[in-house]
Amino acid sequence: MGRKRFIVEFFLAFLAYAACVALSSYQVAVSEEGAGKVAWALLPVPSMLLIAWVVVRQLRAVDELARRIQFDALALAFLLTALVTFSYGFLETAGFPRLSMFMVWPLMGVLWMVCTIMGTRRYR
Structure with a gap:
C-alpha cells in the first residue's frame, strides 16, 4: 500500500472515529441508564478497529x-x-488528580510518533 493511500485511508477512518465519538458523547449524555446507553458508549469501537x-x-x-x-x-x-x-x-497516591484512561493512548501515540521520527533519522 502506498504512503498516499495509507494517509487517505487513515484520515477517513479517523474522521469516522471522530464522528462516532461526537455522536456517542451526545447520546450517552441524553440517554437513560441501560443497554442503550452502553451501546451508544461503545459506538466508536468499530471505527477504532478500522x-x-x-x-x-x-x-x-x-x-x-x-x-x-x-x-x-x-x-x-x-x-x-x-x-x-x-x-x-x-503520584495519584500522593494526592495528584486522577487522570482518565483516555490519556494513555494519546500519550502512547505521541511517543510512538516521536520514536518513529528518531528511528527514521537514525537510518538516514
Missing part, C-alpha cells in the same frame, strides 16, 4: 527497515508509556 486494520495493513506492506523502525518505535513508546503512567499512578 483504524487498527489500516495501520496493520500499512505495517505489513512496508519493507523490512521501515517495519523494524516501527517495531522499535512502538516498543520504546510502550516502555515509556508504562513508565509515565505508573509514575503518575504513584
Whole structure:
C-alpha cells in the first residue's frame, strides 16, 4: 500500500472515529441508564478497529527497515508509556488528580510518533 493511500485511508477512518465519538458523547449524555446507553458508549469501537486494520495493513506492506523502525518505535513508546503512567499512578497516591484512561493512548501515540521520527533519522 502506498504512503498516499495509507494517509487517505487513515484520515477517513479517523474522521469516522471522530464522528462516532461526537455522536456517542451526545447520546450517552441524553440517554437513560441501560443497554442503550452502553451501546451508544461503545459506538466508536468499530471505527477504532478500522483504524487498527489500516495501520496493520500499512505495517505489513512496508519493507523490512521501515517495519523494524516501527517495531522499535512502538516498543520504546510502550516502555515509556508504562513508565509515565505508573509514575503518575504513584503520584495519584500522593494526592495528584486522577487522570482518565483516555490519556494513555494519546500519550502512547505521541511517543510512538516521536520514536518513529528518531528511528527514521537514525537510518538516514
